Amino acid sequence: MSDSEEFVPQPAEIVSTPGADVYMPNTTISGTAVPPNTPAEIELSGAVQVSERQQARRENWRLIRRRPAFIVGVFIVLVWTVCAVLGDRITPHSPLDFRVAGNGQHLSPRASYPFGTDEQGRDVLSRVMAGARDVLKVAPLAALLGVFFGVILGMVMGYFGRWIDNVLGRIVEAFLALPVILLALLAVSTLGHSPTVVIGVVAALFTPVVARTVRSAVLAERDLDYVTSAKLRGESSAFVMFREILPNVSGPIIVELTVRIGYAVFTVATLSFLGAGPQPPSPDWGAQVSEGFRNISADIWWTTFFPAAAIASLVIAANLIADSVQSVLEAS
């Protein structure tokens, strides 16, 4: 019956949460005076409702856990988190020691060095493992900060609308039109390479993007009657925005956050590849790629491939999780 899928409006009975249909009697048609809503009836229906809701939540959780994409994503993130937290306590060699194997520069992958060694003779596997720390410290924080400011900006644009939205909207668009990496490079080279600066710069890059998503979610909310009702009892704009509307747009914001973490990993790696991140001898992934990629032409691929694959794996993992979260949130 797949041919009919796109056209069919879902009958109301499926869209509404099953079990949302409880209402209280207050008279009977038989005419005998029944006391309206005896407590027993209500107790019963209340209990039914709560368990139904918990069940829905459990079912959602079960659905997300059953998604292979989610499991793979979480597994990859966990692996890198363990590497980041334990660092050189679990690496087979020290990530910073030169010539671990004597004159062992550029050894190809082998049993003792599964990822090979780099031009200084350092163990690539150990460096990739230890390098997780830099990126996992910076990327999530940058994404979080970007989402934080993006939510405020988007909320203000969506809620006030009119000229405020127009002015801020044009500024956001102007900002989005600039080449991102160039802007980031410029900022980092003027302000320095510290992780704080990188976090700030990436957050600033993300703010307008997040703001646009939040704005459109707020637009759908601000004309709902609960907002009118809040105004009728004299609530301030800040209250309406952050207490009334914010919880109702949390879905898109959570999705945006998970997506942004993926992008942040990517952006941070790009910056350090371009030299605007942790400096040598730090085992940062982007820096490793930039140190190693010149040797690819000499068939020394492993010094570039493994850190690049590490970046890719983390970006993909973040996106797999984001996808799963999004589809489960949208379905419920």
Add this chain to the structure above:
Amino acid sequence: MSATFAAPTATAALALEDLEVVYTVRGIDRVVLRGVSFSIAPGEAYGLVGESGCGKSTTAYAALRYLPRNGKIVSGHVLVAGDDVTGMTTAQLLRFRATEASMVYQDPAQAMNPSIKIGRQLIESYTLLGQSKSDAKKSALEALGRVRIADPARVMDRYPFQLSGGMQQRVVIAMALACDPKLLVLDEPTTGLDATVEAEVLDLVRVLRKESNAAVLLIAHNLGIIRSLCDRVGVMYAGRIVEEGPSHEVFDNPQHPYTVGLLRSLPRHGVRKTERALATIPGILPLIGSDLPTCVFVDRCPLADDVCRTVVPPVVPVGTEGLRYTRCHHPDRIPELVEAQPDVPIAILAPSEANPEVLELTHLSKTFRQRSVDVPALVDVDLQLAEGETLGIVGESGSGKSTLAKTILGIESADDGGAVSLDGNTVAPNTSSRSTDDKRAMQMVFQNPDSALNRSWSVRRILMRSVEKLTGVKGDAANARVEALAAHLRLTPRHLDLKPRQLSGGLKQRVAIARAFAGDPRIVVCDEPTSALDVSVQAAILNLLADLQADEKTSYVFITHDMGVVRYLADRIAVMYLGRIQEVGPTDDVFNGPNHPYTEALLSAIPSVDGEPTSRIRLEGEIPSPANPPSGCVFHPRCPRVIHGVCEVTEPPLLEVAPGHAMRCHIPIEELRRLQSKT
């Protein structure tokens, strides 16, 4: 199994045989249809009624095998003109839908592609049938003529959004009729339309039925529509047809406890709140997918006994013609239900002139400015509201009802020169500059509780915030007040800790009403508070509003399009058209006439479940744009009683024709009385 009660399956235009449908929700199959059987003869119209969630629409979709992706037919058959739809391959199904059966949906705007002109969409329905381009164009023009569209060539050249809702629905019907279907399924075809437009569309369907031999399956929650259009009706409850028979017999003499309850919860026969409370159906509709091995209605049935709880009720024929059946163990006890009166005390404030005036609107106007054009949405409205009085506001959509509500509450600020006075003192034009006392004095109940309640707040938080903000009471005292308020609205402490989505429509609307009453308001503006609810729930809400009014002496401004509801609840009625009050008067005067011709048309547009003969005043055309109102009397272009040479020139004043009864019409009242008594 019902085949014995209607046309034989082989010759029926549509026959459903013991159809069972499930939806898979969160990985679990949930039963929605539990063995539905009925058949429709060629040329016959069959109606399905029931509360939302009972499976009416699912039945309609299943009839065309057009279920959503998570739905599937698990057993039974659908036969259209003898062909088994359940067994068709995809190619056969496509052909079948293109040539044998058509469907008209609730929202015509969604049934058409917004970016393609009407003409092209309509022509496509014919080219699909194998006609050449030029033939198809000719057929399309004819089809538009057939659905009584005055200027087909011009309409062909328009986009859907350029047509009114009524015109859109006509176009959709024209498309549905393109293939000269054997079966036409109409799913709530007029639900989104105004009463006057609804009447036109129903007239059209009635005429078209005579012209073609299509069998009609009509889904509607409005019993009046079913009665006026259908030969037979099936009453559905929890996925099963509980009663079936000729529609006038079923509605006049119901034979199943559910049908009895449904009919009794309607405000019918001009009943008023001063006479009796409305009957409601106790209990809840079973959840989708519940295990119901016995009578599906058992939990809410006043006649239920042990047999009902253990044995599936048989199909019991009613009468001797074999046309009717009910699925009840106790059909003999039905008369008990019909005769019983709801034993609910009526405590109604007698509206009297001694009651002090609470609200006064003087020269209230509201002009919106759109693309540097002034659009007057409200023009010079003068109204008074006494303490404990209910003022009903009626009119088509676009008549300015909602703008009036918003302007009273200060959500929109009135134009200069107009004033809203509360207890004789003029209040600020917009909410934010009103004092807390003024805010607390006027609150609102919205049409759609899903939109009106913050879905991430618990009921307790919703009520608490309003109590704190409006009364200034905090902490434990506020909490005590919330609990008292909830108890007054027949909500329990248990409900307070739930979120709105865990409540039914009726309970949600109670929470919304409780919120409006949080600060002991003098005036509550109700904007269609029951139009999103099922009739049995509507009855409970109307009873509650009447009760609260009696207790609190609150005044209501009650906006609605449902004439039965406004007659039940309102003490006075104001009729609006194009932002102006056309008629205002006591409810009885407005319903007994003589009336303004517009009111007359509104009243005659209602399809009645009682089948009383209503003479029809048909309104031609659509509401004109408020930006460019007609000269003279704004109603004259559509008025069936227009006096040429007068009505186009001057706008009649709002003159009192009887004590408290005023209207805006050039025709003398005696003349109106004579004209209207003739029809």
